[in-house]
């Protein structure tokens with residue numbers, strides 16, 4: 001393609017097409033139901049241009065230019081908060097974190113296949129089978145974080161529940177797909193005070209940040225959403241909640257999320 005054709009033939013707005021407008025790269029998504037253009041910035045900072053069917057490139061270009069300032073600030077924010085989660089290798093000495101402390105991996109060649117991961121004398125011990133099979137090793141380590149995290153969190157709920165004037169919900173630790181915690185109050189009329197779910201990667205963080213997430217979810221027992229009332233309640237129990245939230249965002253994106261190298 002020559003420079004002349006490149007500058008004179010506007011690209012078609014088809015599903016999956018990649019465009020560049022003033023140096024910003026965009027991926028096109030076409031929807032027949034859509035009436036207007038829209039822009040979204042994905043968590044990995046990719047920019048998606050949502051396009052109504054049958055519109056020319058010129059319209060899209062104008063729309064992107066009109067929203068250039070908004071787009072630039074949104075992209076900057078995404079880049080700043082993008083996950084930096086490192087992958088781990090299942091080898092002797094690899095470093096794992098639990099409640100802010102580091103533990104090195106040890107491979108126990110005598111452990112029977114199918115043994116659960118254990119924390120022994122400051123080392124996280126896995127079996128040869130777990131070390132050699134990434135899927136098995138990953139699942140076994142995540143299972144350990146779930147068990148250890150759940151036992152630790154159970155003992156931590158009571159003081160925070162008391163400070164927030166709420167009844168303790170049940171607590172479970174699992175894979176929440178990148179979220180640190182959720183609270184589900186259950187069906188109307190349930191006598192129990194709902195379920196707090198915590199994501200296993202949370203337990204790599206220092207205790208005061210796990211506490212922040214526990215307090216955050218407990219405040220949701222009293223109030224849904226993140227309006228001014230919500231933050232007032234959380235701040236009354238945890239005055240430094242803003243600093244903790246900032247620290248969680250910053251440190252959190254450096255935690256292991258289950259990737260095996």
Ligand SMILES: [Zn+2]
Nearest residue numbers: 216220225226
């Ligand atoms: Zn929340």
